[in-house]
Amino acid sequence: MEVEIIGVATMISLVWLIAWSMAGESESERRRMASSPDSGHSFETATGDTRVRHAA
DSSP: HHHHHHHHHHHHHHHHHHHHHHHHHHHHHHHHHHHSTTSSSOOOGGOTOOOOOOOO
16 A cells, blocks of 8 residues: 555656646746847748757
């Protein structure tokens, strides 16, 4: 019984950690896009020397 409780708690904490990490990543991407000089442009309109990096 105790092992199952520890396992469930570990799984819940790992899922929470992944969700928290992904939320932080999208928030930093949003801040990066807002601070860029061509923030009004979409990914499809990027031309010239502007390179668009996508998250892996």
